[in-house]
Amino acid sequence: MTVFDVAVWREGRVRMLDQRHLPGAEIYHHYDSAAEVAEAIREMVVRGAPAIGCAAAFGVAVEAFRLARSGLPDSWTEAMAPGLARLRDSRPTAVNLVWALERMAPLLRSGDPARVPERLLQEAEAIRAEDIASCQAMGAAGAAILPAAPEGRPLAIMTHCNAGALATAGYGTALGVIRAARERLGQVVVYATETRPYLQGARLTAWELVQDGFEVTLMTDSMAGHAMSRGLVDVVVVGADRVAANGDVANKIGTYGHAVLARRHGIPFLVACPLSTIDLATPTGAQIPIEERVAAEVTHFAGHRVAAQGVRVFNPAFDVTPAELVSALVTERGVVQVPDALRMRALFGS
């Protein structure tokens, strides 16, 4: 089983694979403070909600070790506040970020103050290990409900963006389902949308699946409808950045369009995400804030302007897929078929 080192602890520092340089170069950076990790998250060295949560957790730990080097603080809570605030503000839509920080926070106020850095590191390592285990559970649950492959060719799974090893602690949510599907079925083929503007599909999903020995076909986002109309796609599996209490799914921009097309063509549309991505405090997708990003992501590429001067830009990073378009939500605790508020609550009650 492949596990990628996305954000890990190495010799007293946070080490992260710089995903901005993939697939051209495999570059690793080391960070010594929460501010540095926050900046790396903001600059998208790492992306994907669970990976961000994992990176932020290590960011908390490294901040505590940094502070401890100048002596034990009077109050860990006070001393850590600026670093935690920077981490919290680094990506507004990522719910796992807040979740990871809230899980770490009580450790600042309990037990031996001298052992706070160590406890935070243990907790960060636990977050990472749990994420990998959770992705594997999700993978198995998702693989079990895939449709059968059509006569004469392997099952063709379409995915969008990168809900992969690179977006998590190392195994992947949507791509975890694809990995588990291959283990179960022997062979699957993958259609990856390039995922403009940031090209996570072309750069990251294609990279990690090729690394992992899959047959991957890349297409632009605009080709999904044509591919479906020609019968090339049997099932769509995507990740999620935040799921509301009623099952509405905020995910990478373009997801909604794929879901609408999948429905038109009677193709199952699965969303794989950990429980930590489900935000019961957000009633529906309408309350999920949608981050708007800088114009240059759309107007430029590699420092080269491609769009006409004088044009305005609309650059939302996410969209909302209504629950009614989701065939099943796949979590580490099992599958919610045709999610709605009732079934979502039942998942947490079980």
Added chain:
Amino acid sequence: MTVFDVAVWREGRVRMLDQRHLPGAEIYHHYDSAAEVAEAIREMVVRGAPAIGCAAAFGVAVEAFRLARSGLPDSWTEAMAPGLARLRDSRPTAVNLVWALERMAPLLRSGDPARVPERLLQEAEAIRAEDIASCQAMGAAGAAILPAAPEGRPLAIMTHCNAGALATAGYGTALGVIRAARERLGQVVVYATETRPYLQGARLTAWELVQDGFEVTLMTDSMAGHAMSRGLVDVVVVGADRVAANGDVANKIGTYGHAVLARRHGIPFLVACPLSTIDLATPTGAQIPIEERVAAEVTHFAGHRVAAQGVRVFNPAFDVTPAELVSALVTERGVVQVPDALRMRALFGS
């Protein structure tokens, strides 16, 4: 009214805007022979079937003036044959190219031989003027059926690819409707999709509409659904590459997805195209061949490889939007509401 000088006659020469350098630079070339114009067409200085027909017509005229400078030829038909052949071969599939050459040919054999160059020029100017007039008729017909602007803001029109001035003699089909809409309503705003993989929206549509004083907002193709779900788009207007006898529309890849989303959101979806684009010999969209283009268009961006090595590529240039998703087909002879085979035949009968 703005008319762009895509391919025009200037001081005894053919002048063309080099669209390969847009939007970075506005470079005009001058041509003195049919061979030079043919080379420019082959190299895609100009693109779009009506624009190519117009350029070729001026190419015929300039060739005649060039020959006349060495004295009146014994036979215009013989003297012009090599130049005409080069023009004809420059883009073998462009139907308007052959159409323009066939329209010019009889002028070589009739009337005063000394006045052949002048007559050819008049005919080329007529071809250009007729294309502009046809686009304006289309524009007026389309503008007349647009929905009303919502309270409090101008009408917002979304378009895909470049069905603009730059693809025609100078006014545009879909963008002609948008130009006419502004004349009628005082103000409209435009959402242009970038149109991967070739970025005609970002490069050409954004450029020509900014030049023309429009407020244009660029977005990736994947953002159309989100924009519609937020109520930002009131109507979609696109062009067509070929329309089947039943009203199915082949157009730039991504059009189908926009049409499906527009239907879901109750947004009118208009297709603007001249009668010459309607192919009554093709019964439905299923018979329209879909060109598949080179992988590098998807794996590379602005000349730079972005996709992981080892990935396969799916790169269809067009998709088919079924007639049932088309609210109206807008031609220079008027509008076909909810096109089907019967109403399409009626358009030609009228």
